[in-house]
Each structure stands twice: as C-alpha cells, then as structure tokens.
Amino acid sequence: MRFRTVLAVREFRALWAAELLSQVGDQVARVALAVLVYQRTSSALLAGLAFALTFLPSLLGGVLLGGLADRYPRREVIVVLDLLRAALVGLMALPGMPLAALCALLALVTLLGGPFKAAQLALLADVLTGDRYVTALALRQMTIQSAQVAGFLAGGALAQWISPSGGLAFNAVSFAAAAALVRVGVPRQPAPAFRSAAVQGTARAGGVAMVWRDPGLRSLTALGWLAGFHIVPEAIAAPYADALGDDTAVSVGILMASDPVGSVAGALILGRFVPETVRGKILAPCALLAGLPLLVCAFGPALPLSALMFAMSGALATAYHIQLNAAFVERLHPEAKARGLGVLASGLITVQGLGALGGGLFSDLLGPERAIALAGISAILLGLRPAATWIRVSGEPRTTAPDQGP
Incomplete structure (x- = not known):
C-alpha cells in the first residue's frame, strides 16, 4: 500500500x-x-x-x-x-x-x-x-x-x-x-463507551494489569521495551567516536544520525515492499536481530562500518516496532486502547531514558565499544523468551475476540 x-x-x-x-x-x-x-x-x-x-x-x-x-x-x-x-x-x-x-x-x-x-x-x-x-x-x-x-x-x-x-x-x-x-x-468523536462487563472490568484493573494478564500483550511489551538497549549507540556516540580516534563533531554527528537514517530505511522497506501476509512473521526475528549488528562494535570497527552497523540495527528495530504496534492494537478492546497503548508507549520512552543513562555508566566502566556490544547481546538474550512466547501465542486461535460492541 x-x-x-x-x-x-x-x-x-x-x-x-x-x-x-x-x-x-x-x-x-x-x-x-x-x-x-x-x-x-x-x-x-x-x-x-x-x-x-x-x-x-x-x-x-x-x-x-x-x-x-x-x-x-x-x-x-x-x-x-x-x-x-x-x-x-x-x-x-x-x-x-x-x-x-x-x-x-x-x-x-x-x-x-x-x-x-x-x-x-x-x-x-x-x-x-x-x-x-x-x-x-x-x-x-x-x-x-x-x-x-x-x-x-x-x-x-x-x-x-x-x-x-x-x-x-x-x-x-x-x-x-x-x-x-x-x-x-480531526472531527470531534464521542468518548469511547464501555459496552460490556468484561471491558468495564479491564478498565477498572488498569492498563498494567490488562497487559500483564494477556501473554500476547505481555510478550509484545517486553519486545518493545528492548529499545532501552537499542538506544545505547546513539546515547554514547561521542565517547565511542573518541575511542575510535575520530572524535570530531562531524564524526559524532554521523554516528548519531546513523540510527535515524536506518530507521527511515526500515520503515520505508516495511511500508512499501513487505507484503501484509509476511509482516507478522518477521516481528520476533527482527526484534532479536536488531541487537546483532551492535556486537561488531566490540572490535572497534572504523567509522564507516560502525555507522553501517548502527543503521542496520535501527532499520531492524523500526521494522519490528511498527508491526509490534499494529499487533498490540489488534489484541486490545476498542474501548481500552488508550490504557494498553499508554503502558506500551510511555514505557518505551522511559526505557530509552534508562538505556541512555545505563549506556553512559557502562561506557565509563567498560569502554564505549564493550558497552555497545553488551547492549546488543543483552537485547538478544532478554528478547528470546518474549519472542518465543509471541511466536507461540500468535499462532494460536484467539478464544475471545476484542469486544466490538453491537
């Protein structure tokens, strides 16, 4: 499309x-x-x-x-x-x-x-x-x-x-x-109406409880929050460039721009060239693969290769986040979308902040090259279980569909 x-x-x-x-x-x-x-x-x-x-x-x-x-x-x-x-x-x-x-x-x-x-x-x-x-x-x-x-x-x-x-x-x-x-x-729309007792119970429980009770939502949220690891290269681009012996402002700018450039490419490829029937199948693999290019940084590759690795990670991360968001919405009751999306989206922003702080800390302790590689392997290892859960859950027929109302 x-x-x-x-x-x-x-x-x-x-x-x-x-x-x-x-x-x-x-x-x-x-x-x-x-x-x-x-x-x-x-x-x-x-x-x-x-x-x-x-x-x-x-x-x-x-x-x-x-x-x-x-x-x-x-x-x-x-x-x-x-x-x-x-x-x-x-x-x-x-x-x-x-x-x-x-x-x-x-x-x-x-x-x-x-x-x-x-x-x-x-x-x-x-x-x-x-x-x-x-x-x-x-x-x-x-x-x-x-x-x-x-x-x-x-x-x-x-x-x-x-x-x-x-x-x-x-x-x-x-x-x-x-x-x-x-x-x-945007034309004015009425407030969402709770049309069923199940949705009212979900609303009273709050977004966190709603996400936690659904294995699919829980696994998608965990995969989404891996962004806290994927942001580390951008957060410590300056010390990483210094470690490569190329700490000019231009070099730092190239490294910081690499992830957004890769993200644009990933979104373009997914939106224009990947068939709808394939998108759901690549969610979990892309979530795990997004950390893989960061492992190369442990060897301190030259600036062009480092920028390419950052861009590849950004492209894979963006591709899975787009499909993750769509899959997340499909599992939510229409009248409780904001609660569930609030947990996913606000948590995503928060883990990025924590990831930036953690990246700086580990950069001081281990060096920026190892800190970025550590972020990559951590994202892969911590993503294995939610990825497996999502593959299992997404392949099962839904026993109850979201309440669409009359």
Whole structure:
C-alpha cells in the first residue's frame, strides 16, 4: 500500500502534521535544555540528568493517566494536553527561571507526554485499521526520525545564535500549533463507551494489569521495551567516536544520525515492499536481530562500518516496532486502547531514558565499544523468551475476540 493512500485521509494528515511539528519542537527543546543546564552548572552529569528527565516520567503518566482517552473524547484529550504542555514549556522559557523549577516543570511536561501518546495512538487506530494502519505507522516512524535529525540541528542553531530559552519558546509554540492542527483537522468523536462487563472490568484493573494478564500483550511489551538497549549507540556516540580516534563533531554527528537514517530505511522497506501476509512473521526475528549488528562494535570497527552497523540495527528495530504496534492494537478492546497503548508507549520512552543513562555508566566502566556490544547481546538474550512466547501465542486461535460492541 502506498503512503498517499493514508495521506488521503484527512484525520491522519492532521495527526501526522501535528506530530511532525511537535517532534521537531521536542528535539529543539532537548538540545536547548542540555545547553542551558550546562551553561548554568558546568556539570555534564546534571546536563545528562536534565536530558533523562525528558524521558523518564513518561511511564508514570502513561500508567496513571493513560486511561483519560478511554473516558473522554480522544481529540479533546490530545488538544488539552498539548495546550497544557505549551503553557508549561512557555514558563520554562522565561529568562532566569531557577534550575529546580525548570526541572520540576520539565518533569510535568514529560509526565503529560504519557497520556498524550496513549490518546494519539488510540485515535490513530480509530481512524485507520488493518494494512492502512501499518502503512500509517511506517510513514509516521519515517517522519519522526527525520524530525529528530532536523530538530537536533535546529536546536543547536537556536541555542548558539539566539539563546537556549529561544529553543524552549519554539517548543512551546510547536505544542500550541499542534493542538490547533488536531482541533481543526480531526472531527470531534464521542468518548469511547464501555459496552460490556468484561471491558468495564479491564478498565477498572488498569492498563498494567490488562497487559500483564494477556501473554500476547505481555510478550509484545517486553519486545518493545528492548529499545532501552537499542538506544545505547546513539546515547554514547561521542565517547565511542573518541575511542575510535575520530572524535570530531562531524564524526559524532554521523554516528548519531546513523540510527535515524536506518530507521527511515526500515520503515520505508516495511511500508512499501513487505507484503501484509509476511509482516507478522518477521516481528520476533527482527526484534532479536536488531541487537546483532551492535556486537561488531566490540572490535572497534572504523567509522564507516560502525555507522553501517548502527543503521542496520535501527532499520531492524523500526521494522519490528511498527508491526509490534499494529499487533498490540489488534489484541486490545476498542474501548481500552488508550490504557494498553499508554503502558506500551510511555514505557518505551522511559526505557530509552534508562538505556541512555545505563549506556553512559557502562561506557565509563567498560569502554564505549564493550558497552555497545553488551547492549546488543543483552537485547538478544532478554528478547528470546518474549519472542518465543509471541511466536507461540500468535499462532494460536484467539478464544475471545476484542469486544466490538453491537
């Protein structure tokens, strides 16, 4: 299926454009925040902790507040959360904001990202189904990775030529503009209705319990959270380049861009060239293979080969994440999509933050080459059991289908 097929859907165009805009703003803010904290403290550790705060609180928000989009209209939840984040980041951009207040506001912004992502993915699954949903995820992943590269470049330019506060102000504007795009481009839909006692029980149990009770959802979540290992090369690109004896800014930039470039290629190949009947079968193998190229880094290969290994890992990781998301949605009750997706998506963001911190720690202890190789082998070994579970569960007939209502 071609990308123009999903771009022809008005609601998807609005959601896609809004996410693209806010993703650029997020990356600009991450760079600006790291620069701002380092300028004030001259502490690399505090700058790293500030960067981690853009990831870690998301899990708490997704678990506690992910169900908002199952109780209220999903479009309204997205718009309100975007406007709240715009206001909070606007406060962060005020000159002279105390560092403690800055970090507290950042934690709140990241906390709200959990329920926002749950509502966004649930609404996308409402708008598109089947092969169109997978194609939309592939296009979405390509643009997210492209936006990350553009955002990092723009963030560095804004922080250098204007000020770090200017980068934060840009992020606040991007949130407000994204809210306007969704408000105008997505028709209002009623709140999901709990139409069965089973779904009501699931709702009361919460997203974590719902995911834990279903072996399929549990295994998919575990495979998705392997991203905490796959992010390590990007997180320690600078010390890795130094270990290779090529620590120029250009070399670091090439290494950091390799994973996003590979991700774009993986999404393009999956979305355009892999038949729908094959996609489900490659989920588990790609999840395990994504860690394999990272093992080569233990030998300290030259920059071009290292960049190729990072790109291969990114391509395989993106391919399985796209199909994983689609398979996850298929196993959820329509009225409880936001709760389940909140656990998956917010947990994914959190493990990436933890992976970045862990990668830095093990890089200091073992050296960056061994740290990246350790991340690769850990992803493979820890992925074996959930991969086997998913292969078994996906091959079994579902005894009960998600309640579609009357």
